[in-house]
Amino acid sequence: MADLNRIKVILAEKKVSNKSLAEHLDKREETISRWCQNKQQPSIEDLNKIAEFLIIDIRSLLNPSDWSK
Structure with a gap:
């Protein structure tokens, strides 16, 4: 199962929206839709702008790494 975006x-x-x-x-x-469907990934700069717009920590936009696998 894929991680949720x-x-x-x-x-x-x-x-x-x-x-x-x-x-x-x-x-x-369409760009936002591609990001939400994992068909394309935003740049670090865009991630920062998204975090600022949503008033959240930028790390909230990323899935945590699991190196135990």
């Missing part, structure tokens, strides 16, 4: 989860928790995030970042909604 953290951007998608946090957007849902905060009740923020892809459209709102796209407008804030000056990106297309």
Whole structure:
């Protein structure tokens, strides 16, 4: 089972639409959708802007590493 996409989860928790995030970042909604579907990954700069917009720690947008496997 694939890990849940953290951007998608946090957007849902905060009740923020892809459209709102796209407008804030000056990106297309399709780009946000690709990020939420793990078809593409945002840059570190975009992750920082997302964290600022959502008022969260940037680390919340990342799945923790599990090196025990």
